[in-house]
Amino acid sequence: MEFRLEDIDPDEIERRLAVVEPLTDSVRGLIDAVIRSEVDDAVLDRARARIDEITAELRVHQKPGGYGTPFTRDLRGMPWGNAATGLRNPIAPPLRPEHGAGVSTGSVHLGAAYEGPGGLVHGGVLALLMDQLVGECASTIVNMPHFTGTLTVRYLRPTKLGRVDLRAEVTGTQDRKTFVHVEVRDREGVTADGEAIMIRPKDFPGRDEVLAAIARTP
């Protein structure tokens, strides 16, 4: 994990999101349409050609590697490429976690793009969402990013596609370790739970630079 300062104010964040969130939503719609479409092959071929054209247009100017997690001076993180929460990532459902005192929650709608067994959510997708939520839960209580050391998941019964709710709760801390319990529910109740050992790494590349830049803020 690397810290990078992106010196923008809340208005600029909102301006950027107002452009990219609708784009990301449109691509989510496209993904769903590609999976479920029953149109003729000729229509699919035409769609591919048009999509390739748009992709080429977007690739004219790109970041190298991933999107990363830039931070503003007030330590607002912008992990917009994140696989679970990324506001620019059409693969992310997206999960939008909310944080209370040692408790984090989030709800998502999981459609055809997240299917494992027919009509059911892929177990790896549930693990992804749990991993993200336990990560944010541990990180927000001490206001310092934590990595997942161990995440043990129990799949108790199949999870139906549709609305899924998650809840994570810190159960203890010990030095750099934070222990988190997490539960997943579909519309019929709890379908999976997990225990995570989250670890605050000793060091983060770039952290000192970000904190120094923040300290210089007038």
Ligand SMILES: CCCCC/C=C\C/C=C\C/C=C\C/C=C\CCCC(=O)SCCNC(=O)CCNC(=O)[C@H](O)C(C)(C)COP(=O)(O)OP(=O)(O)OC[C@H]1O[C@@H](n2cnc3c(N)ncnc32)[C@H](O)[C@@H]1OP(=O)(O)O
């Ligand atoms: C500028 C300031 C900004 C502030 C920002 C504030 C808030 C941010 C808020 C939220 C957003 C931030 C982050 C959350 C977002 C997303 C979460 C996604 C979650 C993930 O997707 S994250 C990717 C998957 N994750 C990895 O990629 C980890 C790879 N791995 C490593 O990076 C190392 O492996 C590490 C760091 C885990 C440990 O390294 P280390 O060197 O620190 O460990 P060390 O040996 O010192 O052990 C210390 C104690 O942890 C125990 N221990 C060690 N390893 C363990 C393990 N695996 N399981 C259980 N316990 C373990 C030892 O047994 C010992 O315990 P004891 O002290 O009791 O003996």
